[in-house]
Amino acid sequence: MAPVPPLLAVTALLLALPLGSAAGDLHPVVLVPGYGSNRLEAALTAAYEPPAPACAAGADRQGWWFPLWPNHTATRDASQVPCFADQMSLVYDAGADDYRNADGVATRVPSFGSARALIGWDQLVRQLEGMGYRDGETLLAAPYDFRYAVAPRGHPSAVGGRYFRDLGRLIRASRRRRGRPAIVVAHSFGCALTYQFLLSRPLPWRRRYVKHVVFLGSALGGFAPGMYGLSAGIDYGLQGVTRSAMLRLARSQQSALWRLPTPLVFGDRPLAVTRSGTYTARNMSGFLEAIGFPDGVRPYETRVLPMWEALPPPMVPVTSVIGVGIRTPETYVFGTDGFEGEPEVVYGDGDGDINLVSMAAVDDWAGVEGQAMEVVRLPGVHHGGFFSVDSAVERVVDEIRKAGGGSIELDRKFSI
Numbered sequence: 001m002a003p004v005p006p007l008l009a010v011t012a013l014l015l016a017l018p019l020g021s022a023a024g025d026l027h028p029v030v031l032v033p034g035y036g037s038n039r040l041e042a043a044l045t046a047a048y049e050p051p052a053p054a055c056a057a058g059a060d061r062q063g064w065w066f067p068l069w070p071n072h073t074a075t076r077d078a079s080q081v082p083c084f085a086d087q088m089s090l091v092y093d094a095g096a097d098d099y100r101n102a103d104g105v106a107t108r109v110p111s112f113g114s115a116r117a118l119i120g121w122d123q124l125v126r127q128l129e130g131m132g133y134r135d136g137e138t139l140l141a142a143p144y145d146f147r148y149a150v151a152p153r154g155h156p157s158a159v160g161g162r163y164f165r166d167l168g169r170l171i172r173a174s175r176r177r178r179g180r181p182a183i184v185v186a187h188s189f190g191c192a193l194t195y196q197f198l199l200s201r202p203l204p205w206r207r208r209y210v211k212h213v214v215f216l217g218s219a220l221g222g223f224a225p226g227m228y229g230l231s232a233g234i235d236y237g238l239q240g241v242t243r244s245a246m247l248r249l250a251r252s253q254q255s256a257l258w259r260l261p262t263p264l265v266f267g268d269r270p271l272a273v274t275r276s277g278t279y280t281a282r283n284m285s286g287f288l289e290a291i292g293f294p295d296g297v298r299p300y301e302t303r304v305l306p307m308w309e310a311l312p313p314p315m316v317p318v319t320s321v322i323g324v325g326i327r328t329p330e331t332y333v334f335g336t337d338g339f340e341g342e343p344e345v346v347y348g349d350g351d352g353d354i355n356l357v358s359m360a361a362v363d364d365w366a367g368v369e370g371q372a373m374e375v376v377r378l379p380g381v382h383h384g385g386f387f388s389v390d391s392a393v394e395r396v397v398d399e400i401r402k403a404g405g406g407s408i409e410l411d412r413k414f415s416i
Helices: 006-016 053-060 072-076 078-088 122-130 158-178 189-200 203-209 225-232 243-251 254-258 281-290 294-308 356-367 390-403
Strands: 029-032 040-044 066-069 090-093 098-101 105-108 139-141 182-187 210-216 272-274 277-279 318-324 328-333 344-348 373-379
Touching: 029 158, 029 189, 053 078, 066 072, 066 078, 072 078, 078 243, 098 105, 098 158, 122 139, 122 390, 158 182, 158 189, 158 203, 182 189, 182 390, 189 210, 189 254, 203 210, 210 390, 225 243, 225 254, 225 328, 254 294, 277 281, 281 294, 318 356, 318 390, 356 373, 373 390
Parallel strands: 029 139, 029 182, 182 210, 210 318, 272 328, 318 373
Antiparallel strands: 040 066, 040 105, 090 098, 272 277, 328 344
């Protein structure tokens, strides 16, 4: 018998729950994590060609699912780093105009629907459980394959499109069972995905199924460190990763292009300065050429830019919670070694990862008729502090409580 797809299992669970169970008066909460809070599993097929001898052992166990991210094996064993880099990378198929896994690699996101699937959210989840929320019932999560994104109308996006359908079904099923629209809580890259998801749904659907959206550290206009990631690569905290492997990890991922600062938000601000010129968000294609990534120009111009040419309000209530007052890279100044050298960094305001100008891009929604909007600034809270700083966690929980319109008391046995 074929296994039940994760989404169908979650939907069946929601519809089978008895009425009047614990937390029956709560609006369902759906968590959409940031980039690094998702788990990813992989399996190898007969088509996989190991890039190094150490990868051959894994190739022999075809069909066996193993943790791809986080990958503790590669962390402990340097010989596995080339395997990780190869299996984690995507391929942009120019003919199909879409991204896919490397040949012979299958991937999946485990435990869709469960908050237990998220990395680093434990403290916030415990607080919500103290309010009466129950994992898989009124507390749901929508993890995703963070290497991918979605594409504008007219361009295929198999993985991203499937995720949007799954997210829509999860939100819809929670409403049908509980009789109440959901509160969607998103962090970082999850904010960008959630925003584009909302725009992809008709306004009546949004208003019927989504009561409120809480953005944590949103980056709807990209961010300056996204440029550095593409020029220097990503090492994922692993030891002994070669520069070529880091560049492949960064540049093969569709989501990496979404991190680039957008002209709408960053305008003519100098973001990367070299001996030969200055690059702004208006010359991002030139930047990609200059760092030796010409293959990124077409997908950037056709699959990314069109989605961020404007930031129309989603017309459902939004609370944007951001960290401020932390030095955040704003401009990278490269010396005689060009993009291969370590740049001097000019800092500005933000949460340490995301520039304030990007997080504040949604502030103008407050002036749009029919768009309920609140911005909450948390001084000194880093980009990941929403889940680790006690005062920040409590503030996020309070915003979720207010979004539900209730005065739910926190069960102190779960308090921080």
